[in-house]
Amino acid sequence: MRTSALLALEDGTVYHGESIGAIGQSVGEVVFNTSMTGYQEILTDPSYCRQIVTLTYPHIGNTGVNDEDEESDNVYASGLIIRELSPVVSSWRSEQALDAYLVKHNIVGLAGIDTRSLTRLIREKGAMKGCIVAGDNIDVEAAIAAAKGFQGLKGLDLAKEVSTKASYVWDEACWHIDGQSQAAEAKYHVVAYDYGAKKNILRMLVERGCKLTVVPAQTPVEEVLALNPDGVFLSNGPGDPEPCDYAISAIQTLLEKDIPTFGICLGHQLLGLACGAKTVKMKFGHHGANHPVQELLAGLVMITSQNHGFAVDEETLPDTLTATHRSLFDGTLQGIHHVSKPAFSFQGHPEASPGPQDAAPLFDHFIDLLEQATGK
Ligand SMILES: NC(=O)CC[C@H](N)C(=O)O
Secondary structure, three states: OOOOEEEEEEOOEEEEEOOOOOOOEEEEEEEOOOOOHHHHHHHHHHHHHHHHHHEEEOOOOOOEHHHHHHOOOOEEEOOEEEEEOOOOOOOOOOOOOOHHHHHOOOOEEEEOOHHHHHHHHHHOOOOOOEEEEOOOOHHHHHHHHHHHHHHOOOOOOHHHHHHOOOOOEEEOOOOOOOOOOOOOOOOOOEEEEOOOOOOOHHHHHOOOOOOEEEEEOOOOOOOOHHOOOOOEEOOOEOOOOOOHHHHHHHHHHHHHOOOOOEEEOOOHHHHHHHHHOOOOEEEEEEEEEEHHHHHHHHEEEEEEHHHEEEEEEHHOOOOOOEEEEEEOOOEEEEEEEOOOOOEEEEEEEOOOOOOOOOHHHHHHHHHHHHHHHHOO
């Protein structure tokens, strides 16, 4: 018999189930993710900081977890909710079972609830503040009060909280099926602003011939320029982009200096803000690995990986930015390109991890901009 656990939402809804992780309590914004695989990459994506992730796929954990699939050095999600934990772990890559991994990282996990009903509730009412508790004799009213007490993500700068504390050099390329990674010869020096970067982004840049210096989110732009970068990368990250004023002003300077710049997710939103666009909080965001996005110039449709709760409002785009991509789920903006500067960004995740790799050519576009700017 597993210990009991529950999810309490700010609207008073309570789901009773069983614990698959640490004993304790955690609050956050409850979101749903429709990916069928990649639970370990999702848990370790820093962009999930202060979010409790519900996986809609009903059977989770069958491939266990391993050291290689970590997208960062920690579990950042505030909790995990699933329908059913696989009783058997079976994969040649597995090193640990998911429930033991959650316990090790002190993450509260809830299984055995009707995740379809929860997902429909979130779809109707929007992402909600929630509290998951695991243990004996849970005080339900206190859990609802804790859910209501969560401050929410709007206005919250989490990028500076999760960012690396010190700069470092990254030179590892992508993993291939034989377990080897092979970096191309380093042609370009790219400084990556770490707002909560996923490792596979860094790997995909190295794979394409970049040598990376990863710097903390609040690194003054003068220090970045002193590194003499060929280009700058703006990473994904958690929280609201609007309060990240240090990043917005740094990007404005990079634009003035014509430095090739590529942003992903939070990095995309920050580029938009730096150019004068506005961001909005979405109802329940996009979290999954099956989202169709259209590339507007060629009309091409890509299936993409997504994880965001804020978006750049296309209505507010200044004349200096062109819309390049749109979500075919809800029509929201997915990509922008500066009209006269070598700067562009994408809202979804071209690095996948987990998810399809249709959007990977966006990395090649960054390399093209680096080539044009440097002549190398
Ligand atoms: N993955 C990300 O970078 C997410 C960006 C931002 N925190 C959002 O939720 O929209």
